[in-house]
Amino acid sequence: MLRLTQADLNNLNHNFEERTPQELIQWAQATFGDRVCTISAMQESGNVVCHMISQLKLSIPVLFVDTGVMFQETLDTRDRLAKEYGLTVHTLQPELTMEQQTEKSGVLYLSPEGQAECCRMRKVEPLQVVAGQYDGIISSLRRADGGQRANNPILAIDKKMNTIRVNPLANYSDEQLQQYIQTHSVITNPLHKQGFATIGCNRCTTPVMEGEPKRAGRWRHLGPWSMYCGINPTDSTGPIQEYIEVTQDLRDRILGIETDFMI
Numbered sequence: 704m705l706r707l708t709q710a711d712l713n714n715l716n717h718n719f720e721e722r723t724p725q726e727l728i729q730w731a732q733a734t735f736g737d738r739v740c741t742i743s744a745m746q747e748s749g750n751v752v753c754h755m756i757s758q759l760k761l762s763i764p765v766l767f768v769d770t771g772v773m774f775q776e777t778l779d780t781r782d783r784l785a786k787e788y789g790l791t792v793h794t795l796q797p798e799l800t801m802e803q804q805t806e807k808s809g810v811l812y813l814s815p816e817g818q819a820e821c822c823r824m825r826k827v828e829p830l831q832v833v834a835g836q837y838d839g840i841i842s843s844l845r846r847a848d849g850g851q852r853a854n855n856p857i858l859a860i861d862k863k864m865n866t867i868r869v870n871p872l873a874n875y876s877d878e879q880l881q882q883y884i885q886t887h888s889v890i891t892n893p894l895h896k897q898g899f900a901t902i903g904c905n906r907c908t909t910p911v912m913e914g915e916p917k918r919a920g921r922w923r924h925l926g927p928w929s930m931y932c933g934i935n936p937t938d939s940t941g942p943i944q945e946y947i948e949v950t951q952d953l954r955d956r957i958l959g960i961e962t963d964f965m966i
């Protein structure tokens with residue numbers, strides 16, 4: 704196995720800035736074949752990616768982490784996407800129900816330390832169950848969301864999953880996103896129209912007021928300490944993850960060394 708670092712992806716990331724989201728999704732499918740999926744929390748950006756995959760008629764499955772305390776509107780959005788866009792959705796769930804977890808560990812999400820633990824058990828660990836199945840995971844992080852995502856690369860190393868995260872919407876503006884949603888009547892989570900800028904678990908998400916940052920409704924009860932759940936490696940404020948391990952063939956495919964697929 705060879706090591707692939709974030710620095711190895713610099714040239715590709717530079718060139719990919721000029722590519723459309725659809726071209727980047729096609730690159731991911733051509734590069735990773737049947738070892739690529741997309742992950743969606745059933746929010747606007749994820750739904751746009753799902754719509755693009757459907758329009759491109761690609762057989763890329765969708766991963767959805769159901770923490771067991773999602774809003775019903777989110778679950779309904781998942782079901783609509785699967786049915787109306789013809790997508791295969793794999794729902795991943797934590798080992799314990801929230802009731803079992805609470806009985807064992809108490810109400811974790813009421814403290815910053817507990818939130819980190821709860822998110823680890825209910826979001827990060829369910830995803831890690833499929834580690835090794837995918838060489839590429841298409842996510843929908845956008846720099847326009849600000850915060851830790853303001854400098855998010857299109858291709859990012861994910862050491863925990865030993866995969867490449869592909870963010871085809873990284874440089875998509877808010878205006879472009881809304882334009883796409885309107886033009887294509889993309890299925891959206893109805894909670895967005897009820898003031899929810901971003902949507903997570905029902906225990907930890909509220910609407911936001913005008914003028915507030917988009918993520919102000921996440922873990923509002925914890926103040927400014929908890930901004931992310933840890934499921935996206937680039938949301939981390941820690942040191943950049945160094946490398947993933949890949950075969951020579953996969954490394955060549957990613958870096959375009961032995962492929963005739965050009966975008």
Ligand code: SF4
Pocket residue numbers: 770772811812817818819821822823825826903904906907932
């Ligand atoms: S968002 Fe809240 S309820 Fe959901 S996993 Fe994280 S801490 Fe737990």
